Amino acid sequence: MPEQPLPVLETERLVLRPYSLADARRIQEMCGDEAVASTTLALPHPYPDGAAEQWISTHAESFRQGSEVTLAVTLGPGGLVVGSVALFLKPEHRRGELGYLIAKEHWNHGYCTEATRALVGFGFRVLDLNRIQATHFPRNPASGRVMQKLGMAREGLLREYVSSRGVFEDLVMYSILRPEFETAGKAG
């Protein structure tokens, strides 16, 4: 169980930091975009007023309980919030599940890959995870590409695994194990 506050992670171009209530409007803007919401599992659409504030208020406690690490993706110190990354933790299995989104106007600049690589590193090296997994809809190949660029292995197709807006949809499951991440880091 982490006893530290949520971390700040720095990459070449990005700072991943805890959200504050001042970010609520920006979250509503990013998550309220149908292009972003339609390929995620958890986002309500339309995104309700007050939901961002409520969501932010859960982050510190979820991290303290060891169930979740959620961070804003920003363009450098004090910079614009361009996305969100999270690891949902199952400590009993030393396993994490990755979630992420990037605001549409910032897609295809490598931000998601750069941010999630830092979070996966935190998961393995600081949280001592053994496995990190992620899923995407087959109709969302950009997300699958992020998983591939992270060095994840495609495990298979989970048939009609979720009901999304009343429609059963398949999910593609990817994962990476700790030694694979260390090896990929040394190679790259």
Ligand SMILES: CC(C)(COP(=O)(O)OP(=O)(O)OC[C@H]1O[C@@H](n2cnc3c(N)ncnc32)[C@H](O)[C@@H]1OP(=O)(O)O)[C@@H](O)C(=O)NCCC(=O)NCCS
């Ligand atoms: C998925 C998402 C997070 C990717 O963010 P991003 O910052 O654009 O990702 P990156 O730039 O790091 O990588 C995207 C990769 O997908 C590729 N890509 C983009 N559109 C694609 C498509 N239609 N088919 C195949 N690949 C595609 C890009 O070319 C890039 O790969 P490359 O570096 O090899 O060229 C972003 O599209 C998003 O927020 N979508 C809505 C929310 C969502 O789907 N979240 C994930 C739920 S599983």
